[in-house]
Amino acid sequence: MQTLSPVIIAAPLAGWSDYGMRSVLVACGAREVWTEMINATALVRGNAKTIAMLKTDRVAGVRYVVQLFGREPADFVTVIESGLLKDYDEVNLNMGCPAPKIIKNHCGCQLMQHLDDARHLIELCAAAVKKTHQALSVKMRLGWDKDIAVKFAQMCVKAGAERLIVHGRLGVDGYRGVADYDGIARVKAAVKVPVIANGDVRDRASYENCLVVTHADGVMVGRALCGAPWKINLDDQVPSYARIVELMQMQKRLHNGNPSDLIKHWLCYQKQIKKYYPEQPLPVL
């Protein structure tokens, strides 16, 4: 199969991007996969469930990115230097999550309202990854309640971020409306590091439109991959019924997270089967 360039990246999705989904995505041709956001403090404290979220089997040619969030900058440094993240090529800092429980802990997109704190965190992590020879990136939005993306992106790069992933929405907008690709384009024009565009890419047409408008170095795809990991190729090809069932079984076999998360995956796969193969039986969990 012809692989698209610029790269297509599977987005971090809390409750979805577990070891099973990441493995299935790689089996479908993903060249870069991310963990969902992982709490740095829980890793430092040795929380077994959180450490299990790091499980990965490296496949040659695939880039592995671990995303961290947390309240205590020192915990990020401890985790990076601990060796726990050794299977990952890149550490990403979550500065885009707008969920109330994240924001109220001064994490995620809240950092886009506190540039000094964001800068401090990036600088500490940049120094830490130098020692571990990993890359450092930031995943951001356009801002919290107003577009400050260019200023924020320039700050991130100056502080040591080597790549930016920009979701073209404000934090206050959650997932409403449409992603503002012009906003991402302004970031791309303003920094020298690679910029990955994110938001509302779901098929070949939206991928091409996103790249034409943003001039980004790649795109990140999130929700479109739930129950449809083959869309990582954005080639609009639907696999055979047998292949979809095979992917479902693989996801089930490798699932190491909450049982309820597997049910969510399963229901989404079933939705795809109902759409493309309505005459075929729905595999049961």
Ligand SMILES: Cc1cc2nc3c(=O)[nH]c(=O)nc-3n(C[C@H](O)[C@H](O)[C@H](O)COP(=O)(O)O)c2cc1C
């Ligand atoms: C259920 C759900 C969970 C998410 N979890 C994360 C996360 O852990 N880390 C993160 O940076 N973004 C997270 N996001 C945001 C996505 O990575 C992505 O930025 C967003 O969904 C827009 O891309 P899309 O339109 O392709 O879905 C999440 C989004 C959803 C819907």
